Amino acid sequence: MVRGKVIIFSAPSGSGKSTIINYLLQQQLNLAFSISATTRPPRGEEKNGVEYFFLSPDEFQERISKGDLLEYEEVYTGRFYGTLKSQVEKQLEIGENVVFDVDVKGGCNIKKHYGDRALSIFIQPPSIEELQKRLESRATDTAEMIQKRIDKASFELSFAPQYDVVITNDQLEKAEAETLEAVKTFLEK
Ligand code: ADP
Ligand code: 5GP
Numbered sequence: 001m002v003r004g005k006v007i008i009f010s011a012p013s014g015s016g017k018s019t020i021i022n023y024l025l026q027q028q029l030n031l032a033f034s035i036s037a038t039t040r041p042p043r044g045e046e047k048n049g050v051e052y053f054f055l056s057p058d059e060f061q062e063r064i065s066k067g068d069l070l071e072y073e074e075v076y077t078g079r080f081y082g083t084l085k086s087q088v089e090k091q092l093e094i095g096e097n098v099v100f101d102v103d104v105k106g107g108c109n110i111k112k113h114y115g116d117r118a119l120s121i122f123i124q125p126p127s128i129e130e131l132q133k134r135l136e137s138r139a140t141d142t143a144e145m146i147q148k149r150i151d152k153a154s155f156e157l158s159f160a161p162q163y164d165v166v167i168t169n170d171q172l173e174k175a176e177a178e179t180l181e182a183v184k185t186f187l188e189k
Contacts, residue, residue, distance in 0.1 A: 004092045006114045007031070007183055008100045010107035011123035012153035014135040016169040020123060021101055023176045029187060032096040034088055037063060037072075039080045043140045053084070071110060075103045076148050083110070097187060104159035111164075119186040121179065122163035126170045128153050 011017040025031050037053040039060050048054050055063070060080050063069055072082025081103065091098045100110055111120045125131040131153055135146045160166050165182045169175040 003117075004030070004032075004094075004096045004098055005187060006092070006098050006100065006110065006118035007186070008102060008107045008110050008118055008120040009123060010102055010104045010120070010156070010159070010163070011169075012125060012131055012156045013149040014131045014138065015123045015125040016134070016172060016175065017101060017123045019172065020167075020169065020176055020179050021099060024179060024183060025099065027180060029183065030095070030097055031099050032091045034083060034091070034098050034100045036102070037069070037080075037082050037084055039078070040076075052081075070113070071102075071106050073103050073106050076145075076152070081106070104156050108159065108162055119165065119183065120163045121182065122160045122166045123175070123179075124157065124160060124166055124168045125153075126168060 009017050009021055021033070025033060035049065035051070035053060037055050037060060039055055039057050042048070042051075042054055046052065057080070060082070063082070063084070064072060068084055068086065069082040070085045070088060072080060075081050083100065083102065083106065088098055100107070102110060107120055107122075111118050125134070128150065132146070132150055135141060135149060141149065167175050167178050167182070
């Protein structure tokens, strides 16, 4: 049976991780995005079952109690995010390569779980000042939420050495090309 592989992305919010993941998903690499569950409300054009499964705090707790989550974290105070086991296993079984967008703790846990079947990639911003600018120009979070994301960035950056690959997203096209190369090399192994 051909099982798919796992590609994990983590980065401080605003680094350009979603932009790079979306670019990668458009390539012919048999990639499928792992749709996480979260208790945060949809942002902008986000739809249930596309970017996330949006759950109430009670529904999320019920999933935890049932043991439905491969991992979960309270990434921001009161905001839970988690990976649904059934979803991922189904995708891997049919040979899809599953792409994860998870926080740094989740990323390290998933890497530990899948070992050599997983490639972990950390997307690094050129600086915290640039991160702030990107979050402000993305204009999808409140000022308070942007501040929470910035406050967490230094902590998240300290996890970079634990990842298999670190890509600095200064010029987007260059970062996309470097990511594509790393993923292709891993999938060909
Ligand atoms: P994340 O998923 O890491 O939170 P996004 O992919 O949403 O980040 O990117 C944050 C914002 O920065 C978006 O508005 C995106 O268009 C922009 N962005 C991404 N990469 C770059 C880059 N290299 N230079 C400038 N802006 C960028
Ligand atoms: P956002 O609110 O910007 O979509 O995501 C906030 C953070 O939650 C990001 O760092 C993202 O990678 C992380 N995240 C999303 N889904 C999961 C998940 O299933 N598990 C964990 N541990 N983190 C997640």
